[in-house]
Amino acid sequence: MPEMRKDPIRDEWVIIATDQGLKPRDFPINKQGVQIAGSQATCPFCEGNEAMTTPEIAAYRDECTRPNHPGWLVRTVSNKFSPFKLQGDFHLDRSGLYTSHNGLGQHEVVIETPLHGLQMHQFSLDNLELVYRMLRDRYCALAADHRVKYIQIYKNRGLFAGASIEHSHSQVLALPMLPLLHRGIGEYYYRQGRCLLCDIIDQEQRDGVRIVYENPSYLIFCPYASRFSYETWIVPKKHQEHFGFLSDEEIADLASAIHTFLPVLVESLGDPSYNLVINSSPVNLPGVAGYHSFLEINPRLMVQNGMEMSCGYFINPVAPEYAAEALRQSLQDRSVVAAG
Amino acid sequence: MPEMRKDPIRDEWVIIATDQGLKPRDFPINKQGVQIAGSQATCPFCEGNEAMTTPEIAAYRDECTRPNHPGWLVRTVSNKFSPFKLQGDFHLDRSGLYTSHNGLGQHEVVIETPLHGLQMHQFSLDNLELVYRMLRDRYCALAADHRVKYIQIYKNRGLFAGASIEHSHSQVLALPMLPLLHRGIGEYYYRQGRCLLCDIIDQEQRDGVRIVYENPSYLIFCPYASRFSYETWIVPKKHQEHFGFLSDEEIADLASAIHTFLPVLVESLGDPSYNLVINSSPVNLPGVAGYHSFLEINPRLMVQNGMEMSCGYFINPVAPEYAAEALRQSLQDRSVVAAG
Numbered sequence: 001m002p003e004m005r006k007d008p009i010r011d012e013w014v015i016i017a018t019d020q021g022l023k024p025r026d027f028p029i030n031k032q033g034v035q036i037a038g039s040q041a042t043c044p045f046c047e048g049n050e051a052m053t054t055p056e057i058a059a060y061r062d063e064c065t066r067p068n069h070p071g072w073l074v075r076t077v078s079n080k081f082s083p084f085k086l087q088g089d090f091h092l093d094r095s096g097l098y099t100s101h102n103g104l105g106q107h108e109v110v111i112e113t114p115l116h117g118l119q120m121h122q123f124s125l126d127n128l129e130l131v132y133r134m135l136r137d138r139y140c141a142l143a144a145d146h147r148v149k150y151i152q153i154y155k156n157r158g159l160f161a162g163a164s165i166e167h168s169h170s171q172v173l174a175l176p177m178l179p180l181l182h183r184g185i186g187e188y189y190y191r192q193g194r195c196l197l198c199d200i201i202d203q204e205q206r207d208g209v210r211i212v213y214e215n216p217s218y219l220i221f222c223p224y225a226s227r228f229s230y231e232t233w234i235v236p237k238k239h240q241e242h243f244g245f246l247s248d249e250e251i252a253d254l255a256s257a258i259h260t261f262l263p264v265l266v267e268s269l270g271d272p273s274y275n276l277v278i279n280s281s282p283v284n285l286p287g288v289a290g291y292h293s294f295l296e297i298n299p300r301l302m303v304q305n306g307m308e309m310s311c312g313y314f315i316n317p318v319a320p321e322y323a324a325e326a327l328r329q330s331l332q333d334r335s336v337v338a339a340g
Numbered sequence: 341m342p343e344m345r346k347d348p349i350r351d352e353w354v355i356i357a358t359d360q361g362l363k364p365r366d367f368p369i370n371k372q373g374v375q376i377a378g379s380q381a382t383c384p385f386c387e388g389n390e391a392m393t394t395p396e397i398a399a400y401r402d403e404c405t406r407p408n409h410p411g412w413l414v415r416t417v418s419n420k421f422s423p424f425k426l427q428g429d430f431h432l433d434r435s436g437l438y439t440s441h442n443g444l445g446q447h448e449v450v451i452e453t454p455l456h457g458l459q460m461h462q463f464s465l466d467n468l469e470l471v472y473r474m475l476r477d478r479y480c481a482l483a484a485d486h487r488v489k490y491i492q493i494y495k496n497r498g499l500f501a502g503a504s505i506e507h508s509h510s511q512v513l514a515l516p517m518l519p520l521l522h523r524g525i526g527e528y529y530y531r532q533g534r535c536l537l538c539d540i541i542d543q544e545q546r547d548g549v550r551i552v553y554e555n556p557s558y559l560i561f562c563p564y565a566s567r568f569s570y571e572t573w574i575v576p577k578k579h580q581e582h583f584g585f586l587s588d589e590e591i592a593d594l595a596s597a598i599h600t601f602l603p604v605l606v607e608s609l610g611d612p613s614y615n616l617v618i619n620s621s622p623v624n625l626p627g628v629a630g631y632h633s634f635l636e637i638n639p640r641l642m643v644q645n646g647m648e649m650s651c652g653y654f655i656n657p658v659a660p661e662y663a664a665e666a667l668r669q670s671l672q673d674r675s676v677v678a679a680g
Contacts, residue, residue, distance in 0.1 A: 305502025
């Protein structure tokens with residue numbers, strides 16, 4: 001039975017898959033010549049290979065095509081290897097110093113395109129809109145279950161971002177508890193009665209030096225305390241707690257911002273591994289206020305070392321002001337090329 | 341000028357090297373055919389290449405040999421690429437929502453052997469003793485500076501542990517502030533008046549299932565909420581706040597435990613990347629109590645993905661009870677071979 005265990009020293013939860021034990025030699029990066037799995041013939045996410053996944057939860061597909069068969073554009077299935085199940089109630093177990101709870105949750109994979117070789121930075125605007133609509137709709141569907149308290153949407157692209165499958169996909173993880181990592185947001189709200197992200201948008205617009213791109217709905221900037229080199233946040237200017245509250249028009253605006261910026265980031269950095277995560281307010285919890293949904297794109301240009309993993313202090317060799325300037329320049333060069 | 345910046349959302353510090361900006365294509369893993377640098381001719385840590393490092397801070401060397409020349413067994417230099425300097429006083433800067441402080445600290449590299457190809461799991465017992473004596477002595481030397489508040493000792497072995505140089509080495513980082521990651525220790529002490537690690541030792545000895553190895557001074561076990569698969573802690577049974585307080589006899593005991601266990605871990609996992617970190621009490625701070633120095637060996641068999649980096653919840657596919665059983669078996673097999 002999978003479970004979440006609390007580390008009494010770090011005061012943080014760890015997800016432990018207690019019903020499967022990978023053998024010492026089973027790990028993919030523990031080999032010479034590391035490769036991410038997936039030729040088209042054996043890729044479970046390719047059109048035609050629908051039988052290789054768990055049954056379809058949702059899909060945008062051509063009329064007249066049947067679930068779990070070809071004809072889809074974006075397709076959601078449950079993560080085959082996830083230890084989470086949304087079954088029964090949340091319960092805590094204690095054993096001496098140790099606390100655990102059951103792995104209550106749901107872990108879904110959104111397959112973003114039927115085409116094996118196409119990566120997100122190459123998607124059409126329409127394709128991007130469909131992906132973000134699907135993510136929003138899955139967020140709302142999972143938030144409707146009262147046992148779910150937090151939904152993390154994330155994308156792993158490339159080996160150094162933790163991807164194990166090359167075919168473009170995102171993941172939606174519904175958790176029965178709230179991570180501590182954004183605690184500054186709640187603390188600020190209780191002290192100041194204001195949204196921290198809204199105030200950060202104001203300060204970034206005044207400071208100017210970390211801004212990469214702006215359209216009427218979204219601000220893209222490199223955050224002041226970037227943990228990752230060339231880390232970039234995509235923040236809706238309108239205060240908005242839940243990613244699931246985005247209207248179709250707002251989804252189109254978001255897709256447009258990503259369609260403009262992501263190719264530039266990927267080209268500038270030479271097709272790096274990256275994570276794209278969507279942060280949003282907890283759900284089904286009263287008294288959590290001040291959250292503002294936003295996206296982070298975190299290039300994974302270095303491997304986190306022993307100090308970062310033990311102290312939690314990340315080392316970033318690129319000042320965000322420098323990163324923003326380089327990315328602004330790349331955006332400008334690209335638009336000159338497009339215009340010329 | 342390098343600085344530490346506080347992320348107001350995560351309420352955590354990030355080390356930013358504001359005086360150097362790696363260009364987008366400068367990152368080592370952003371290339372095809374990733375390799376860690378270092379043939380013997382160009383390795384700055386090899387005997388004969390002493391001029392390629394910063395000047396020697398300390399060394400155990402043959403009598404009659406001179407600093408910064410061949411003849412050493414273990415050698416400490418400052419980290420050439422570190423943003424930290426132990427100069428001036430600690431000061432905070434505020435700018436609107438943002439807080440930073442100067443990169444006050446010292447970052448040293450302990451070169452563990454003059455031989456390029458020899459890795460720690462292949463070291464003789466004498467070599468290991470010298471390494472841990474050096475680390476203890478550097479800890480004590482840095483703790484004598486009142487500006488230093490925390491000393492993290494860590495080793496990155498292999499690309500997936502964040503190493504950029506192959507030649508076996510550890511690092512000692514003296515920081516002007518205390519990381520939050522071990523907050524459970526202090527909270528437990530204030531609530532219970534007891535040391536959390538001492539109580540964990542008791543519970544692990546009662547439970548038994550996570551213990552890998554035990555000698556009169558040290559307990560080696562896989563922790564209950566292991567973040568990493570096959571994560572292993574080496575904990576002194578005697579309560580001991582500071583790594584720097586270890587006597588020569590205790591260093592010999594520690595070296596012996598590592599000499600027994602590390603080759604088994606490395607062989608079992610097929611020569612994995614790993615971090616070996618030494619946790620110890622803060623220094624020069626009154627009122628920090630209940631700390632118990634211990635070592636962690638964290639194999640890096642998977643890359644941390646977007647969910648782990650954003651939520652902070654690690655996913656570990658190997659239950660520590662399973663890992664401990666596999667490692668106990670490997671230890672037993674090895675001692676049978678040694679006896680036979």
